[in-house]
Amino acid sequence: MAEHQPAFGRTQAGARPARAAVEPHGLWHRPDWMNGMADVLLLGASVAIGYALMRLALAMPLFGFREIVVVSPLSQVTTAQLEFAARSGLKGNFFSVSLDEARAAFEKLPWVRRAEVRRVWPATLEVRLEEHVATAYWRAGDNGDTRLVNQQGEVFIAASNARMPVFSGPEGSAQQVLQRYREFAALLAPINAVPATLNFSARQAWQLRLEDGLVIELGREQGNTPLTDRLSRFVSVWPQARTRIAAPVSVADLRYPAGFAVQLVAASSNKAKQ
Known part of the structure; x- marks a missing residue:
């Protein structure tokens, strides 16, 4: 009698094949993630709306x-x-x-x-x-442009009719000119001479003109005879020299190492050396 062997690889008639349970994947199937994202979006929208309302309120009259x-x-x-x-x-x-x-x-x-x-x-x-506290007028170059110099040596544009000295020099030299003016004015004070103009040339030569019209040629700074030394020497002897000359003087030339020369008004070509 033949034994009945089970048939492998087959299912019984009418039976359904077994299927394994599969967990859903992806962000859309994660309720905890979806709830967190919703909270973040809600918070961002609230902040944006609050910021817009605040800007609107602050812009009100x-x-x-x-x-x-x-x-x-x-x-x-x-x-x-x-x-x-x-x-x-x-x-x-x-x-x-x-x-x-x-x-x-x-x-x-x-x-x-x-x-x-x-x-x-x-x-x-x-x-x-x-x-600004103006201390002088400033003229740069030959273009006739007149500006003002303040107490810090800064050039600025404004209108003034005050009585002040006139400075001139290369662009950017106003502070240096102001400093020199203060030095020269202090040295001239003992003889009651007041500088009216101070010119600093492109060759770095200095020229003073006093309120009485006298022009003082100081020249360039020199190591052995500084400008202040030359002007101090002039101030110490000028009252006596002016008396001895007994004639109007238009120019005093201080560019000599051991003295100065003067130019008379009546005879511009003649010079008397001190």
Whole structure:
């Protein structure tokens, strides 16, 4: 009797094949990740909306400036100039205004050397201005352009009719000329001589003209006979020399190592050597 052997690789009639359970993959099938992303997007949207609302609120006229207060005394800058600077430099309100742009607008005014601005709650802009203090007129080259020199030796553009000395020299030499002027003026003070002009040539030679019209040729700086030594020697003997000459002098030439020469007004071609 033959034994019945099971048939491999077959299924019983009518039976369904077995299938293994497969876990779903991908971000969309991870509820914890999806909830986290939703929270992040919601937070970002809330921040963006809040920021937009804040910008809208800050731009409202409610926060506009009501007054501009200048806390420094002014002698040259006018109210009209301040109003012009405020109109051109104040863009925005108390929160949105650029203080750098406001400061630059005030510093463009002719007599303003430096400006400081700050907000004062709730609606005030405080302005502190440092004005130029002019000490001389400045003429550069032969173009006839006249500017002003302040106490720091800085050249600036402004209008003035004050009585001041006149400087001239190469561009960028105003501070050096101012320093020399102060030295020369101090040396001339004992004989009550006041410099009216000081010229510094491109060859680095110095020329003074006094208020009484006398021109003093100082020449170039020399190691063995500095300019101040030559001028000091002139000042020490000039009162007596002027008396002895007994004639109007137009030029005093100090470019000699051990003395000076003078040129008379009546005889411009003759020189008397001291």
